Amino acid sequence: MTHSQQVAPGAVRAAIVTWGFLVAIQLTVAPASAFTGHALGLQGSGHVEIDDSPLLHGSDGLTLSAWFRVDQLRGWQALMWKGDMPDRHPWYNREFGLFIEESGYVHLCSTPVSRQRRGQLYVNTPGGTIRPGQWFHVTAVVSSDAKGGVMRIYVNGELSASRPYDRSGLKNSTGPLWLGGIPQTGAGFHGMIDDVKIWRRALAGEEVRQQMHGQMTTTSGLMAHYTFDQVDLQGDLVDQSGHRHRGHLVGDAHLRTLQVAVPPVATVAFPVATPLAYGGVPATTTTTTTTMRADESTTTTTTTSPTTPVVPVVSAPLYATVPLVSIPIATVPQVTMPQATVRVEPIKQEPESIAWIDADGAYLLLKALRNDDSGTRRRAADAFDRLSPEVESQVLSVALRSDDAIVRRRAASALEGVDPDNFRSLAELALASDDVLVRREAADALDRRSYAVGSGGAIDIAKPLLSASTASTFRPQRYSGWAQKWSAQRPDVWDDPPEGLLAKYNRVDGVGLGWRLPQRYDNYQGLAHFGELMYGFDSEQWRYQVGGEVFTFYGPPHHGAHLAAFGIEAHDLTDTQDGWLLSEEENSLAAALLRRDYYDHFRRVGGSLYSAHNIGGVLQVTGRYARDDFESLEQISEWSLFGDRWGEASFAANPQIDEGIIASLRLDVQLDTRDETSSPNRGWLINGLAERSGGFLEGDHTFKRYLIDLRRYQPVGRGSRFDLRLRGATAKGRMPSQYRYRIGGLGSVRGYDDKAFAGDRVALLNAQYWLDMDQHWGSGLPVDGVGLGVFFDAGAVWSAQNLSDPFEGFEQLTSEGDFKRSVGLSLGSSDGSVRFDFARPLDKGPDGQEDGWRMLARISRTF
Structure with missing residues (x-):
């Protein structure tokens, strides 16, 4: 399940x-x-039998995990057991065993190679750890190598017991793996078992917590996984790991x-x-x-x-x-x-009656909170105010740690109504959150319940109530479509970029190394500073940005906090207008490996004044005055790791720009309702830009430009998604060459040469249907983690004759030949973040020729 x-x-x-x-x-x-x-139901006289396989043995590391609910504590009850018969004292035939004992402790045992005639080693959790009628998650870890070994038991993600283990490795037995009982010896389980996983490696503590909360991103070493949701035509349990270790239901197992x-x-x-x-x-x-x-x-x-x-x-x-x-x-x-x-x-009862949720219901909600579908997670969060006191702490503690910002905040908003016995621990957990809104909700709950906050009060806060949030909704400037992340266009105002080493590689600076200091908000209002410094080893030039801002939070926290900031910054940067095509990280990798630099670079020296507002974490508005001196940069780097064999013979020349001073006023607006930022499955992302340069602002260039980028991510079935992007831009007056719109190839209309078409007007459409094959068809496929997509791209770009009319040409786009179109297939990881695109153009290129299929390798989504 x-x-x-x-x-x-x-x-x-x-x-x-x-x-x-x-x-x-x-x-x-x-x-x-x-x-x-x-779930697997057991009544004491049944079990699941899984045939022996070399993949089920871990000579130097093993991890067992499962959810379970025991109906009653009686004698010994086996969760998992693997060994050879007969199983009797001194238990030297056991490869491993995981039991619940009638005193309420978890017992983990395993026989090292060096003790095959002397018996097993074991470790127990404290008595009373397990209580009947409640769901628990247990993870047992055994590691053994030349440096030593250890046995650990985690209950509900927390370390409960540990002891040293032999360094000779784990014994390999040829007997089957049994779940819920041991034939001929009893130890039958009474209750339910679910989500059984066996790893052929020792998980670290953080990995244990991640896999319990459904946040683990790798299945490396996972040898067997039983969700008890699928059986084959023979009635055997399906192994969701893809290794086909079928489970046979025996006796009263159901x-x-x-x-x-x-x-x-x-x-x-x-x-x-x-x-x-x-x-x-x-x-x-x-x-x-x-x-x-x-x-x-x-x-x-x-x-x-x-x-x-x-x-x-x-x-x-x-x-x-x-x-x-x-x-x-x-x-x-x-x-x-x-x-x-x-x-x-x-019911003759008040209309505000509540149906309380018990242990079994709480367990299903926990499963729903770990679901890949954001709608399922959030419907489960609607039930937080109906949790019975016995399960409040278990469910809300998981929800407060969720990767889903909406789930975290709904859990925090439920704090005011929790049972007094559970309030303190949950409030302390919320106050330690990286999410600013979670901390504010916790602080409000403390105030309403008359708790003191601070070193002299009842609860000490682990972090300031307001600091830079890692929540996905606090990012007003993800303008990858037309502004580099760290540039005078303003760094991410409400992002929390990591502090530390910066590294990149391109054709104008070569290897660049530096240091970044992100801005942080450490109170309700105050002063935040930020900056970065980088040195290009080929260009032998320093690049920098430094700035500060005055900020304040306002608005009721339970309606969504708002943030206003006014700042100033100065810079000397290597910049580009191509950030919407691919990230700087992916471009650096392509340049270093294959000698392909997809960015056109220029130098920008100057500064800006800006005012930024984040309204409820959804709507973000930024206005700024900027004055910059633009200079062309020459291509000077030549090194590439594989360019001579699989890439280009040399870097293409970096194009010249229209140099001079540009003084401008600019307005950016963003509406973001996506469920995730890096790999969204649902929601809208709409960006708009309007900029005026020259005139009373002076400078060497006079123009106006306008751009809108609309994206929709729509789930259309189990494991499938439809993505759509519409992008349009125009200008009034003559734009400098570095601002002209270019499409073709990677990130725009795939199948054509990169940036083959240019002009001062553009219209672009990208449509893609993506299928996560694991989610759609289950895990019975020969390979795991694979996604498949089909796409259609269409774009038109042209230069207007009448530069005073920003709408010239748009009304005639339906005529034949205006658009360049392509179709293709994508094959990659389940979320599409790593993939191969195979694209075929449907129209002639700039040379008048029709090209065939082309392949692109990507490590990020197209949009």
Whole structure:
């Protein structure tokens, strides 16, 4: 159940129900905010058996992890075990074992190579660590190498126990891997197990926490992974790691379907069965037990109304199962699906009644919070104010650490209503967050609950309440389309760039090394300074930027903080107008490896005054006056690591520019609703620019220019996304050559020569459909982490005859031959950040010839 499935409110669900030879289709409506998932259910006399494989052995490192809920503490209960039979004292046949003991501790054991006749080594967590009826995450790590070894147990991401281990390596056994029990010896598990992972390496502490929270970006060393969401046609569990270690269900082992539905607060129509608790509505829990075999499939559904509040699950009529496997119609097995109808009666209760969420519901919410889909995560966050006191700390502590800014902030806004016993630890966690809005919400909750803040108060803050935020919404100047990140156009006002060493490589400076000091906001208002210094070893020139600003936060924090800043900066920079095509990091890599510099560089010396506003982290407006002296730069660098073999014979000459002083007034506006900044899956990004130069501002060039860049990221199904970019720009008067618009090739209209078309008017369209094959088809593919895309590019650029009319030519773009078009395929990583683009132009190039297919290698998205 790694990814809890979200059922859209009001969605119609269909299920095939059979009684003997009678087949019927049952249509039902899903309850509001429903989440479903599957886990391995065990009742003490069953287990999962996985055949031995060389990939399941880790001679110098091993990591075991799982989520579990034990129904009762009784004797020894096995989570995972691998060894040879017989398994008896002194336990020297065990490769590894992970158990829950009746005193409530976790027991990890393993036999080193040097102790194969003397017995295992083991470590235990403190007694009482595990409590029945609650979900826990456990990670067991064993490492052994020439420097020594160690055994560690992490519970809910925190180190709970450790001890030294032998340096001779782990014993390799030929017996199967068992989950939930050991045949012939007992140790049967009573409860549920989910999300089992086996790594053939020892995870570090931070990796343990990342994989628990679903934030781990690598699957290196992952040898087996069971989510219990899929079985094959033989009824065996599918190994999501792709290594095909099938799991066989034995005895009473079965797949349990859990489902929670959290209704809106104002809803009062629920089953009535028990007295109200916590001042809320009693809930109903539905558990579907599905037993899958090659020759039978039985499903039974039970609906219970316990004496303690649990998660409301379904409203009548009840749909009983989520299909686990597709079976041809001709071979549909008989399915026994008793119908369960729940009587719905109005509750004589206040309209603000709350349905409290218990341990099982909290577990499904935790799964939803780790879902790749931002909509699923945020619907789960809607339930934060309905958590029962027993699960508040577990769920909110995970949410406060989420990579999703919306989830973090909703968790922080729920602090005011949490149980007093949980408030202190959660408030301290929120105050230590890197997200400024989370800290402000925590501070407000402290004030409203009359807690003191500070060294002399009840709670000490770990960080200033306001400092530079790492939240993705605080970035008013991601103007990669027309301004370099670190330039006189203003560094990222609300970004928190890393402090430290800078490095780049290009054809005009060669290797550049330097140091960056980012601006930081350490209070509600004050003075922030920033700067960078870099030296080009081929140009033998220093480049710098230095500045400061006065800033203040304003506005109610629970409505979204606003930030206003007024600043001044001076600079001497190697700059470009090509940042919208690719990042400086990718350009430096292409230049260093293949002798391909996609940037046209020039020197810009001067300074600027600016005023910037961030409104709620979504709308950002920046106005500035700038005065710059532009100079041409010569191509002087020649070195490349692989250029002589796979790249270019030499760098292309750096183009000359129109030199002189440009004094201008400029307005930048950005609207950003994307869920992520580096790899967005949903949302809008709209940038607009208007600039006036010359006239009463003086300077050597007089012109006006306007640019708009609109991007939409739209999910269209499981693991699939449609991306669209529309870009248009024009000018009034004669723009200097460095500001002219250029398209063609990488980053614009793929398949043509780079920047083959130029002018003072441009219209560009990029459309792409991207498919994450793992998410769309599951992990049964031969390779993991692969994405596939198709794209269409079209662009037109021209120079106007009447320079006084900025709209000349746009109304005639529909005529044939105006646009240069291309189509292509992309193959790369699952999110498309690393990929190969194969593009074919559909029109003739500047030389009048039609070219064939071209390949581009990229390490970032096109847009």
